[in-house]
Amino acid sequence: MDPAAMTRDVWRVDADAYPAGASVDEQIRFLLRYAVLAPSSHNSQPWEFVVGNGYVGVEAAEERRLSAADPDGRELHLGLGCAVETLRIAAHRFGVGCVVHTFDEGPTVARIDLGPACNPHRDGRLFDEITERYTDHRPFDGPPVSEAVLDDLREHAASLDVALRSVDDADARESVGDLQRRADRLQADSPAYRRELAAWIGSGALGASGLRARVGRAVVTHLDVGPVEGRRNAKLIADAPTLCVLSTADDTRGERVNAGRAYQRIALAASAEGLATHPLSQILERPAERRSLRSVLGIDGRPQHLFRVGAVEGRQEHTPRWPADAVTSTAR
Ligand SMILES: Cc1cc2nc3c(=O)[nH]c(=O)nc-3n(C[C@H](O)[C@H](O)[C@H](O)COP(=O)(O)O)c2cc1C
Structure with a gap:
């Protein structure tokens, strides 16, 4: 294409x-x-x-x-x-x-x-x-998402047999931040990962998002962006008004599709409340870090999607x- x-x-x-x-x-x-x-x-x-x-x-x-x-x-x-x-x-x-x-x-x-x-x-x-x-890559402000809105988001997920868990505990957030730093570093260590990301950035698919502005050139020129991205993402995780994980009982293709359906319902419902969402996938892309996320958070099933929810002034371009x-x- x-x-x-x-x-x-x-x-x-x-x-x-x-x-x-x-x-x-x-x-x-x-x-x-x-x-x-x-x-x-x-x-x-x-x-x-x-x-x-x-x-x-x-x-x-x-x-x-x-x-x-x-x-x-x-x-x-x-x-x-x-x-x-x-x-x-x-x-x-x-x-x-x-x-x-x-x-x-x-x-x-x-x-x-x-x-x-x-x-x-x-x-x-x-x-x-x-x-x-739209996905907003900037730091979010404001208080945590209200319990009433969170209940609504949980119901959207539950209607598709997907569990939504919010990570509120400071120690748990710190552990997730540590995993994010490690996953970002390991992903950026892979030339194939960097090449693939650079190709998508170069195609214009990621638009003028924060990612392009921040790491676009650096990825393309092979600088060691993993630690920088890791630190930034760990801070986004620590400071997120609300941090959520979606999980499914098992890891079948149909359950993954349902996790995506649940995420889109949640992103749209959050948008209706004036809230932005931002997924962070690097932990889930690495089998060992994905397993660690599961045990750190005590999730029974399989974690499928990690994302921040919060408020932010102004809009980003589509x-x-x-x-x-x-x-x-x-x-x-
Ligand atoms: C399964 C999935 C994983 C994603 N992972 C990330 C991610 O790790 N980091 C990120 O900044 N955005 C992530 N995104 C957001 C996409 O980059 C974004 O949806 C895409 O660029 C289209 O932009 P839009 O959401 O603003 O329409 C993810 C989205 C999906 C559906």
Whole structure:
């Protein structure tokens, strides 16, 4: 895929343009304009949508796999989950019911069957945030997220069999910060990891985010950025108003997709409260550090996603995307 074809214009979707009277196929293609606004690791947009008669199959885009950062595709499947949930929320907004199926084997990772009309008001609050949400890399201010909001976020996760845990204890935060420092250093020690990150930064996918401004040039010029990133990220963890971990009972492909679906619901719900979110994946990318996170926090299941939540003044620019048409084909 040509990086030059990525654009920020995708964020301007006009809900009034929904083709209510058109064919289901045209409606699906309109809804996919929302799905591509989902977050994904390195903004790799690892989705391919296959449109059939009343359904959308979601497959992994092999050429956009992060083979160094995410060799077993765990983050990829979270990203697919984010897109699946965005599509589902958009469909509900226009009164189209959906049933989501996930598959642990085979090229189709998830299938969304569009069904009979549903109450269009369900998830309306989340829908409004699809074109607003973004990942904020800056330090967050303000008090911890209120218990009421946290309960709401927990419910979004629980509805998908995903557990949300907030890490409040100072000692636990410090241990997570130590793990982050180690994971950042080890990841940056890998030339393949640095090359892959540099390629995505160079493609413009990460936009003018803090990452690009901070480490973009340094990564490309092979400076030793791990310790710098590690210290900065450990401080972000220590100072985060709220730090959350999502976990699942086991580590199947379907559970990873559901963890991604849960994260997108949470990011949208947080955005509706004027809160920003920021994932930190390096610990989870390293099997030993991921196991340590599990034992440090006493998590029964498998940790899937670590992220900060908090308030911050002003907005960051949206990152670009390949338009929906470029990642959509028709089922044969
Ligand atoms: C599974 C997953 C892992 C991510 N890991 C990180 C991370 O480690 N560090 C980071 O700064 N952002 C991380 N992100 C955020 C992405 O970089 C971001 O979603 C992407 O660049 C698109 O930008 P947007 O979220 O502003 O639309 C992650 C997102 C997902 C879905």
